[in-house]
Structures are given as C-alpha cells and as structure tokens.
Amino acid sequence: MPGSCAAWGCKNRHIVQTRLRGITFHKFPKEIKLRKQWETALRRKGFSASEYSLLCSEHFKPEDFDRTGQTVRLRDGTKPSVFSLPTHLQKKVTTRTTQTSIKAEESLSVETSLKFQQSKPKEETLHNDHNYALPATLAGLKARLNEVLARVESLERDKRNLKDRERRAKNASN
Known part of the structure; x- marks a missing residue:
C-alpha cells in the first residue's frame, strides 16, 4: 500500500507517478531527538510518527540531499523546513536587535540598493x-x-x- 506524505496539506503519495516527477520519500529518523524535531517542524497537533510515516522531498531544501549515489539520501541531522502552512500554524519571526545584527542588516540593504541603482x-x-x-x-x-x-x-x-x-x-x- 503506498504511503502518503505526513506534512500538513501535502497530497504527494509514494507511487510511480511522483517518483517520475523526481519526488523522493524519506522515513522519519530513528534517533529520538531528531525524530521529535521532525514532528515539531510538521506543526501537526498530536502527531506522532510511526515506523511507516514518510515525508516527501518537497519539504527539504536542495542542499539537504546527498545525490552522489544511485539512491537520494538526506544528509545527517537534516530537518524538514519547507512547508506551505496556513497562517495560524506559521511560526512568528522575531527580528534580532543586537548591534551586530543591525549593522549586518544595514550593510545588506546598502549593497542591494547599489545593485538596483546600476542599470x-x-x-x-x-x-x-x-x-x-x-x-x-x-x-x-x-x-x-x-x-x-x-x-x-x-x-x-x-x-x-x-x-x-x-x-x-x-x-x-x-
């Protein structure tokens, strides 16, 4: 029986058609600490991954994969981070207020404004x-x-x- 992606709102199923589209499926890690981080990242209330739970490759960044062999694998310690969650499940982003982060942000905004000024x-x-x-x-x-x-x-x-x-x-x- 084909498995489905455990992410909220994801309709990808582990079938041939999704494999042909380049989507891979990955089991939840066995290491308890990392498994809990994956479950938390999903933001599904009361969700506990079973040994058959899967996440599709659309919930990971491209640099999270090791594509050197025939099998596409996740790098060690990788956590899912790409989700299209509804607004009530999205994490609130707090801005940093240290002097160093303010200076870095200012220098970044100056660099980007200079790029746009060049025609x-x-x-x-x-x-x-x-x-x-x-x-x-x-x-x-x-x-x-x-x-x-x-x-x-x-x-x-x-x-x-x-x-x-x-x-x-x-x-x-x-």
Whole structure:
C-alpha cells in the first residue's frame, strides 16, 4: 500500500507517478531527538510518527540531499523546513536587535540598493531574452561574473558564521 506524505496539506503519495516527477520519500529518523524535531517542524497537533510515516522531498531544501549515489539520501541531522502552512500554524519571526545584527542588516540593504541603482545597457537587455542566458556584451558578462563572485563570497562568509555558531553551541552544551 503506498504511503502518503505526513506534512500538513501535502497530497504527494509514494507511487510511480511522483517518483517520475523526481519526488523522493524519506522515513522519519530513528534517533529520538531528531525524530521529535521532525514532528515539531510538521506543526501537526498530536502527531506522532510511526515506523511507516514518510515525508516527501518537497519539504527539504536542495542542499539537504546527498545525490552522489544511485539512491537520494538526506544528509545527517537534516530537518524538514519547507512547508506551505496556513497562517495560524506559521511560526512568528522575531527580528534580532543586537548591534551586530543591525549593522549586518544595514550593510545588506546598502549593497542591494547599489545593485538596483546600476542599470543595464539597452543592447544587453534586448538580446538577453532568458534570465539564464549569458549577457551579449563583454562588459555585461564581466558585471555578471562580479555579481556571482560576490554572491559566492557572501555565502562562504555565511557558512563560516554558521559553523562558528554551531561550534559555540556545541561548546556551550558540553
């Protein structure tokens, strides 16, 4: 008997048609602490996962998967985080008010406003009919490369900060 995704409002079933669409299904972890985190992330009142409970791949970020082998697997410690919940089940997002987070937010808003102020040449916008196509001019290509390199640098900085935060949390719990 095919299983269904345990997420609220998700209609994906573990059948051939969903597999052909690239959707994979994953059992709840056996580790109790991680299993409880998955159950909490679902936000279903009174839900307790059985050994047959499944979650589909639509509730995980693309970077949560290990696609190196023939079988698509979740990385260790991954938690589901992509849900389309109704407003009464959505988590309230609180903004941080430390000086460091305020400065980081201000610098981010300045960077994005500078990007929007720069305008593309008309020639480039005429020939660039797809957002994934390369710019027609050398200057446009160089600008696109600089954008991508800046994004990579930003992501690496974020990754380093997250690793530091994780290390501090582990040290604090010990």
